[in-house]
Amino acid sequence: MSLEREETAPIVVIGAGIVGVCTALYLLREGRRVVLLDRGEPGEGTSFGNGSIITEEAVVPVQTPGVVWKVPKMLVDPLGPLAIRWQYLPRLAPWLIQFIAASSPHRVEEISIALRALLRGATAAYDPLVKAAGIEDMIRRSGWISVYETDAGFRSYQPLLDLQRRRGVNLEVLQAAELRQLEPALAPIFKYGVFYPDVSYTVDNLRFVQELAAAFVSLGGELRREAVSGFERADGKVNAVITDHGQTACSAVVVAAGAWSKALTAMLGCRPPLDTERGYHLTLPDPGISPRLPVYSTERGFVCTPLEKGLRIAGTVELGGLEKAPDWRRAEVLFKNASRWYPRLDRRGETKWMGYRPSMPDSLPVIGRAPHHSNAYLAFGHGHCGLSLGARTGQLIADMIAGRDSGIDMAPYRADRF
Numbered sequence: 001m002s003l004e005r006e007e008t009a010p011i012v013v014i015g016a017g018i019v020g021v022c023t024a025l026y027l028l029r030e031g032r033r034v035v036l037l038d039r040g041e042p043g044e045g046t047s048f049g050n051g052s053i054i055t056e057e058a059v060v061p062v063q064t065p066g067v068v069w070k071v072p073k074m075l076v077d078p079l080g081p082l083a084i085r086w087q088y089l090p091r092l093a094p095w096l097i098q099f100i101a102a103s104s105p106h107r108v109e110e111i112s113i114a115l116r117a118l119l120r121g122a123t124a125a126y127d128p129l130v131k132a133a134g135i136e137d138m139i140r141r142s143g144w145i146s147v148y149e150t151d152a153g154f155r156s157y158q159p160l161l162d163l164q165r166r167r168g169v170n171l172e173v174l175q176a177a178e179l180r181q182l183e184p185a186l187a188p189i190f191k192y193g194v195f196y197p198d199v200s201y202t203v204d205n206l207r208f209v210q211e212l213a214a215a216f217v218s219l220g221g222e223l224r225r226e227a228v229s230g231f232e233r234a235d236g237k238v239n240a241v242i243t244d245h246g247q248t249a250c251s252a253v254v255v256a257a258g259a260w261s262k263a264l265t266a267m268l269g270c271r272p273p274l275d276t277e278r279g280y281h282l283t284l285p286d287p288g289i290s291p292r293l294p295v296y297s298t299e300r301g302f303v304c305t306p307l308e309k310g311l312r313i314a315g316t317v318e319l320g321g322l323e324k325a326p327d328w329r330r331a332e333v334l335f336k337n338a339s340r341w342y343p344r345l346d347r348r349g350e351t352k353w354m355g356y357r358p359s360m361p362d363s364l365p366v367i368g369r370a371p372h373h374s375n376a377y378l379a380f381g382h383g384h385c386g387l388s389l390g391a392r393t394g395q396l397i398a399d400m401i402a403g404r405d406s407g408i409d410m411a412p413y414r415a416d417r418f
């Protein structure tokens with residue numbers, strides 16, 4: 001009986017964010033039966049409100065060398081680009097220690113190599129999915145610019161630009177006049193820009209997930225609104241996923257529940273140090289400006305992206321866990337910063353949001369088989385790059401389940417690497 005179940009039971013993917021939806025689609029393309037479970041609607045988690053950027057250049061981890069010296073400032077400046085809610089510090093401490101340990105020059109070099117291996121081909125991995133969904137026009141291959149206001153600021157980022165160059169990232173340094181030519185909407189306050197031609201964005205990150213989820217269903221996948229609460233396990237395998245609606249037998253399970261994956265993996269006896277970097281956004285439906293392409297500030301940690309529904313101002317990092325209320329002053333800081341770039345920004349009708357980046361302390365996701373179960377797979381922890389890596393993760397998980405060599409060393413993404 002159990003053999004029969006193994007052959008006929010579907011693969012269950014938990015979480016219909018960008019990572020889960022793409023994984024479910026890739027598995028469906030393999031001819032597998034796939035059930036996608038989410039306690040809410042597709043894209044309502046962190047994939048709801050990100051900066052909409054699909055980037056292959058993000059080879060610099062969050063924890064760069066010297067980050068340890070920034071921790072005191074992170075604790076006392078709640079509105080800084082990187083802040084820690086000090087009440088959360090006791091719970092964050094183990095994660096923070098790993099974060100700092102991962103910031104040594106040697107580790108940063110290794111991590112950037114592992115990030116590059118994942119990010120290379122991240123945009124191309126979307127090609128078959130957007131084609132199947134008929135939404136090729138939702139991806140704009142415009143490139144993006146990062147901007148620097150001062151000579152000193154630009155100089156201090158040289159080691160990180162060098163790191164990008166060592167990883168083969170395509171970039172072009174722009175002087176102030178060239179920057180203005182490329183993006184005339186910007187105020188003339190910048191000394192330098194760096195243009196990254198290989199960066200794309202989607203014109204609406206939420207509709208993007210929703211369209212992909214709709215394609216999953218129309219291609220024969222089963223999408224169900226159920227909250228997962230446990231697993232039925234025996235002999236090192238997961239036989240069924242338990243939800244608020246009952247049980248679903250499975251031949252394999254993929255945990256892709258973003259920042260909420262920790263509780264689920266704990267039930268599989270696996271405890272990777274997943275936490276959350278909270279981020280904020282404002283969306284201005286009628287901003288009164290028409291930027292040509294997304295613009296990013298490394299110094300201030302936010303991006304402005306021209307979406308089909310207005311201007312998205314998104315970013316900053318707040319280490320504060322999954323339970324504390326948002327600090328909306330951080331969204332105000334986003335507006336204040338963006339209105340220096342685009343002085344006549346109209347904020348009438350704006351909406352604001354806070355989301356939970358699923359973040360590992362070394363800035364690398366978990367993609368791989370769960371340590372104690374031969375048919376359980378983990379796909380979470382994508383931090384700042386979940387939209388960029390959604391399709392690439394789906395591709396890699398599908399390779400793994402099919403027993404194919406993905407062509408890259410998967411060891412850096414193992415759940416038990418710490």
Ligand SMILES: Cc1cc2nc3c(=O)[nH]c(=O)nc-3n(C[C@H](O)[C@H](O)[C@H](O)COP(=O)(O)OP(=O)(O)OC[C@H]3O[C@@H](n4cnc5c(N)ncnc54)[C@H](O)[C@@H]3O)c2cc1C
Nearest residue numbers: 015017019039045046047051053228258279385386387388
């Ligand atoms: C402000 C901000 C800006 C960002 N900008 C970018 C960007 O420009 N580019 C980029 O690449 N990334 C960006 N990111 C990061 C990106 O948004 C995330 O990495 C990505 O959305 C994570 O996707 P996910 O599918 O892993 O998680 P989610 O989108 O959170 O999906 C997880 C899903 O799991 C479901 N779930 C959880 N627990 C259960 C359960 N027990 N049972 C059933 N379902 C469950 C949730 O309901 C949710 O739908 C940004 C993030 C923030 C906060």
